[in-house]
C-alpha cells in the first residue's frame with residue numbers, strides 16, 4: 001500500500017436519520033487510518049438520492065458517530081477547505097464536470113425513453129447479447145439533437161465506456177477485474193439534472209483529494225463505474241479497500257429484522273460507547289495478538305490495513321455484552337453514576353442526589369453489564385413505593401406466613417434497638433437474631449431483603465439498609481408486615 005505524504009480519507013453516509021453500525025465501523029476504520037498517518041478524515045453527506053433529506057435526518061447520523069467519539073476534521077458541521085460537504089450543495093460542480101466530459105467527447109446526451117430502452121433490453125436478451133445500452137444516441141447528428149432539444153424531449157448524460165477490462169488492487173481483497181464491454185455507456189446525469197451516485201462520488205473524491213477509500217463491500221462493483229469516470233477525466237483514482245460483511249452468528253447478514261443495527265438502539269440498550277467502539281474495531285480487523293481491550297489511542301497505534309480481515313465478521317452480541325461489562329468495571333463510580341443517571345430518570349426515579357446515586361452505584365459495579373439493568377437493581381433506593389405481594393416471602397420448605405411474620409417482626413425489633421446505623425451493627429443484629437431463632441442467616445436475610453426491596457436478587461443487603469437509613473428501613477419492614485397481615 002502506498003501512503004502519500006498527505007493521507008485524506010472519508011466517510012460518506014446518506015442522511016437517513018439513523019447511524020447504522022456498518023457506517024460506524026467504516027467511519028471508525030477511516031478515522032483510525034487518518035490518525036495513524038497524520039492525515040485528515042472527511043465527513044461528506046451523500047444526499048443526492050434522497051428526495052427529502054432534512055437537517056434532522058443528517059443530524060441523526062452525525063449524533064451516532066459523535067456518541068462513539070468518532071471525530072472528523074472536515075464536514076458539513078465543522079466546515080473545511082473543501083466545502084461544501086453536502087452533495088446537494090455541489091450539484092453545480094457535477095454538472096460542470098459532465099459538461100467537460102461532453103466537450104471532450106467522452107459523454108453525450110441520450111434522449112431514449114424508458115420504453116425504448118426496455119425494448120432494446122428485451123431484444124438484446126432475445127438475441128443472447130448482454131442487455132446494455134446500444135450507444136445509439138452517441139451517433140445522433142447535430143441536427144437530430146437540436147430537433148429533439150427543441151421538442152422538449154427529456155435527456156440524460158451518458159458516459160462513453162471503453163470496451164476494455166478495468167482492474168484495480170483492492171487493499172483488502174487484492175486484484176479485481178471487470179470487463180466493461182458488458183456494461184455499456186451508463187448515465188452520469190439524470191434527466192432532472194442530478195448526478196448518479198457513482199459520478200458524484202468520483203467528482204467529490206477527486207476534488208476533495210481523497211487518497212484512500214475504505215468502504216462497505218456493497219460498493220465493490222460500483223468501483224468499476226467509478227474507475228471509468230476517473231479514466232475519462234484523466235484523474236488518478238484513490239486506493240480502494242472494501243471491508244468485509246458483518247454477519248449474525250447464523251451467518252445471515254445483520255438486519256433490522258434480526259436485531260439492533262442502529263447506534264441509537266445500542267445506546268438505549270445500555271451499552272457504553274467505548275465498549276461498542278472496541279467491539280466494532282475487532283469486527284473485521286485482527287490485531288494479531290491476544291489483546292482484546294483497546295482504548296481509542298491504542299487502536300490508532302495498533303491499526304493497520306494489512307491486518308484488516310479478509311473473511312466476514314460475526315456480530316456476536318454476547319461478545320459485546322462482555323466488552324460492556326469490562327468497560328463498566330473500568331469506570332470510576334462517579335463516571336458510572338453519571339452514565340446510569342439518564343436510565344434511572346427514564347425509569348421515573350428521582351436521582352438528583354448525586355452522592356446517594358454514587359453510593360448506590362458502588363453496590364452494583366461488580367454485577368451490572370448494561371446500564372439498563374440499573375433501575376431494576378437500585379431503583380428501590382430511590383422510591384418510597386415498593387410493590388410486594390405476601391407470596392414473595394414464602395420460600396421453599398418451612399417458611400410460611402407465620403414464620404415470615406415472626407422473622408420480620410423480630411428483625412424490626414432488633415434493628416429498632418440499634419443506636420448506630422452502620423454496616424457492622426446492622427449485620428451483627430440480624431446475624432445474632434438468626435442464631436437466636438435457629439434460622440439460617442441466609443433465610444432470615446432474604447425476608448428482610450424482600451421487605452425492603454420487593455425483590456429476591458438485589459445489591460448487598462447491609463449496605464442497602466445503611467443507604468436507605470434506619471427510619472425508612474423500619475418503615476418498609478412495617479409495610480411488609482402489613483402485607484403479611486400482622
Ligand code: ZN
Nearest residue numbers: 110111112137
Ligand atoms: Zn439514447
